[in-house]
Amino acid sequence: MNMPSVERYTAAVITISDSASNGEREDKSGDTLEGLLQKAGFSITDREVVPDERQVIAGTLTRCTASHNIACIFTTGGTGVGPRDVTPEAAKDVIERRMPGMEEAMRHESLRQTPFAMLSRQVVGVAKDTLIVTLPGSEKAVRECFAVIQPVLKHVVDLLAGETAHKSSNN
Numbered sequence: 001m002n003m004p005s006v007e008r009y010t011a012a013v014i015t016i017s018d019s020a021s022n023g024e025r026e027d028k029s030g031d032t033l034e035g036l037l038q039k040a041g042f043s044i045t046d047r048e049v050v051p052d053e054r055q056v057i058a059g060t061l062t063r064c065t066a067s068h069n070i071a072c073i074f075t076t077g078g079t080g081v082g083p084r085d086v087t088p089e090a091a092k093d094v095i096e097r098r099m100p101g102m103e104e105a106m107r108h109e110s111l112r113q114t115p116f117a118m119l120s121r122q123v124v125g126v127a128k129d130t131l132i133v134t135l136p137g138s139e140k141a142v143r144e145c146f147a148v149i150q151p152v153l154k155h156v157v158d159l160l161a162g163e164t165a166h167k168s169s170n171n
Contacts, residue, residue, distance in 0.1 A: 007043075007069065008071060008157055008158070008161055009041050009043065009071060009154060009157060010042060010043050010044075010045045010069055010070055010072070011037045011042045011044055011045065011070065011071065011072040011073070011074060012044070012045060012064045012070045012072070012073045012074070013030050013034050013037065013044060013046070013047045013048075013074050013075075013076070014030075014046075014048045014049075014050060014057075014060055014061070014064070014073065014074070014075045015027045015029060015030035015049045015050070015075070015076050015077055015137075016050055016051075016052055016075055016076070016077040016087050016137070017049065017051070017052065017077045017078070017137065018051045018052050018084060020049050020077075021049045021050055021051040027049055028139050029076040029077065029135075029136075029137050029138060029139050030047065030049065030076055032076075032139045032142050032143060033076050033135065033142050033146065034047065036142070036143065036146045036150070037072075037074065037146075040150050040153060040154075041154065042071075042072065042153075045067075045069050045070050046064060046067070046070060048060060052077075052084040052085065052087075053086070054086040054089055054090045054093070055090075057075070057078070057087060057090035057091070058090040058091075058093040058094055061073060061075075061090065061091060061093075061127070061132060062094050062127075064130065065094065065127040065128045065130040065132070068129075070130060071129075071130060071131065071157045071160065071161070072130065072131040072132075072133065072153065072156075072157060073130060073131070073132045073133070074133045074134075074135060075087055075091070075132075075133070075135065076135045076136070076137055076142055077136070077137030078090075078134075078137065079120050079121045079122050079123075079134055079136050079137070080119055080121070080136070080137075081119055085121075087123075088121040088122070088123045091123045091125070091132055091134050092123060092125075094127045094132065095125030095126065095127050095132055096125070096126060096127050096128070097125055097126045098123070098124070098125040099124040099125050099126065099131075099156075100124075102124040102133070102148075102149050102152070103122050103123060103124050105148050105149065106122050106124075106135075106145040106149060107122065109144060109145075109147075109148045110141065110144055110145060110148075117141075120141070122134050122135060122136070122145065124149075126160065129160045130160070131153075131156050131160060
């Protein structure tokens with residue numbers, strides 16, 4: 001669907017955390033992610049906090065992909081190996097086409113910072129015309145991973161909106 005360019009760069013931020021959804025802790029990684037997206041020129045059209053429940057996460061992602069005013073969905077949390085970390089599985093339930101290059105790029109850069117990055121299971125893909133990016137739950141990891149993919153985000157959104165013509169490098 002072609003959206004007017006002023007409305008094209010929109011995003012939803014979904015924090016996946018039992019404790020944040022119960023009000024037991026502040027949603028700092030979601031706040032960080034929202035700020036990074038805004039600085040990159042994205043308008044936040046939806047902001048939610050949901051528990052670590054696969055069906056709830058998948059349902060939220062599905063609802064957001066059905067909304068034509070959301071170009072990207074970013075999640076934070078639930079990408080580790082703990083028993084309640086089910087964000088990658090929920091995202092895969094919704095994603096139609098994976099984007100392994102973006103996943104690999106984030107992990108590669110994160111490994112330069114910490115060996116624990118190899119335990120993170122970020123998933124990136126497309127459902128309908130919406131980009132879905134799952135990020136770890138720490139503020140530091142959100143900043144590091146977002147910095148890796150930020151240079152291509154608007155281009156991906158443009159492609160998903162149907163702007164597939166190659167532009168001259170002289171422009």
